[in-house]
Amino acid sequence: MDLIYKSTRNNEETATASQAILKGLAGQGGLFVPERIPKLDKSLKDLSGMTYQELAYEVMKLYLTDFTEEELKYCINSAYDSKFDTKEIAELKKEDDAWYLELFHGATIAFKDMALSILPYLLTTSAKKNQIKNEIVILTATSGDTGKAALAGFADVPGTRIIVFYPKNGVSPIQEKQMVTQRGDNTYVIGIHGNFDDAQTGVKRMFSDPGLAGEMAAAGYQFSSANSINIGRLVPQIVYYVYSYARLLARGEISEGEIINIVVPTGNFGNILAAYYAKCMGLPVGKLICASNENKVLFDFFATGSYDRNREFILTSSPSMDILISSNLERLIYQTAGRDAEKNLAFMNNLTETGTYTVTREMKEQMADFYGNYADEKETAEAIRAMYEKTGYIMDTHTAVASAVYKKYIAETKDETKTVIASTASPYKFTRSVMNAIDPAYDSQGDFELVDELCRLSGVPVPAAIEDIRSAPVLHDTVCGKEEMCAEVKKILGI
Numbered sequence: 001m002d003l004i005y006k007s008t009r010n011n012e013e014t015a016t017a018s019q020a021i022l023k024g025l026a027g028q029g030g031l032f033v034p035e036r037i038p039k040l041d042k043s044l045k046d047l048s049g050m051t052y053q054e055l056a057y058e059v060m061k062l063y064l065t066d067f068t069e070e071e072l073k074y075c076i077n078s079a080y081d082s083k084f085d086t087k088e089i090a091e092l093k094k095e096d097d098a099w100y101l102e103l104f105h106g107a108t109i110a111f112k113d114m115a116l117s118i119l120p121y122l123l124t125t126s127a128k129k130n131q132i133k134n135e136i137v138i139l140t141a142t143s144g145d146t147g148k149a150a151l152a153g154f155a156d157v158p159g160t161r162i163i164v165f166y167p168k169n170g171v172s173p174i175q176e177k178q179m180v181t182q183r184g185d186n187t188y189v190i191g192i193h194g195n196f197d198d199a200q201t202g203v204k205r206m207f208s209d210p211g212l213a214g215e216m217a218a219a220g221y222q223f224s225s226a227n228s229i230n231i232g233r234l235v236p237q238i239v240y241y242v243y244s245y246a247r248l249l250a251r252g253e254i255s256e257g258e259i260i261n262i263v264v265p266t267g268n269f270g271n272i273l274a275a276y277y278a279k280c281m282g283l284p285v286g287k288l289i290c291a292s293n294e295n296k297v298l299f300d301f302f303a304t305g306s307y308d309r310n311r312e313f314i315l316t317s318s319p320s321m322d323i324l325i326s327s328n329l330e331r332l333i334y335q336t337a338g339r340d341a342e343k344n345l346a347f348m349n350n351l352t353e354t355g356t357y358t359v360t361r362e363m364k365e366q367m368a369d370f371y372g373n374y375a376d377e378k379e380t381a382e383a384i385r386a387m388y389e390k391t392g393y394i395m396d397t398h399t400a401v402a403s404a405v406y407k408k409y410i411a412e413t414k415d416e417t418k419t420v421i422a423s424t425a426s427p428y429k430f431t432r433s434v435m436n437a438i439d440p441a442y443d444s445q446g447d448f449e450l451v452d453e454l455c456r457l458s459g460v461p462v463p464a465a466i467e468d469i470r471s472a473p474v475l476h477d478t479v480c481g482k483e484e485m486c487a488e489v490k491k492i493l494g495i
């Protein structure tokens, strides 16, 4: 029996896994969720003997049930190969008082590669399975890292085009350089005058515009999404939480069944939701520690049960978490509302109309596994400097938010449970902020001087992703207003 996916906003809308991947977003702005979260069907001990690819198959087969073994293994083996600079794919490093799960060993040195290196294969396989003849247009809003990882994943993939919108003044210089130098005949990168939420709202509007869908179909195109709302992103992200547990078990750091905590630096709530799904699958996880930067809408939500996006949008040194509408939270709202799309829709309509909603006490009680906190800019910089001085390990700004929040969690709870911290980007991606945290005097140096200095301090070789952009020419220079996003898309597609 295939696992069926349902929309969070309409109890009647269902899809198979491959259909859900193709569509990205369900109707009326809903998200696809599996009708139930499957249980791991191998023991933790068995999983501890597996490679990343083998374990990925064991997890993903439970969700993507309409993929054949051959199809799924083809997708996994095509994605997790030498594009990653380590055979482990994700590396686990014990630093100070926690294990850092380094998810940045892929092509664009941020954790988005973990899912976006496989999504193009899942998507093109899904298209084949569903006899889709249209060209698939990937439309993506990015706060920095998704954009480049999606561009790298889809560049020159036959049957696809990718259009990425990013906030012109809301990403790091290296993030921007990575995107605007992207090669590939099917890649388009556009800056917008606005913030990430504007970009995401504009993309969502295009997805749910029936008139536009009609014009696209007539011209032989259809949209899909590479954003973290696509179930084809969420499922591959579950894998590395199971893998981190399996590696700790294999190394004898934990005993089978021992509970671990997980800390995730959070923006759109996709990565931490994957950790939650891993827990629901039977992985022994205690607390899911949700770490925010100064855009602490999730901290307030877990503290009060009220989600309130009506606040100033703050640009921080962890731009991939500068988000006020955490889209994937909707999947948790839906689940805790008893998997009732009508109830969820009422919350989401409130969010659209007033910018707020408040969950019921029963719903909040079901979220007791989550602990939220945040780190301000000073605390984040301090976490980087303190870790460097104590151990020599250099974290990026996003990971540092998680590290600082973890310290607060321990101080508050005295919980000594062994803990995995998701390390979501290489420090080389946010070199200036990282180096300034270590010593503000670095600010006078150029971006690539800082790269070389970071290499000297950390002893970690400069990743290929950074070497590549040192001299790469700018190939994309379009900038538009947030109201002009649809017009830009039509121009690209000639419709």
Ligand SMILES: *Cc1c(COP(=O)(O)O)cnc(C)c1O
Residues within 6 Å of the ligand: 110, 111, 112, 145, 146, 228, 265, 266, 267, 268, 269, 270, 271, 272, 320, 321, 398, 424, 425
């Ligand atoms: C995207 C991103 C995050 C946030 O992940 P979500 O799944 O959106 O919560 C954190 N850190 C980095 C480096 C990212 O690129």
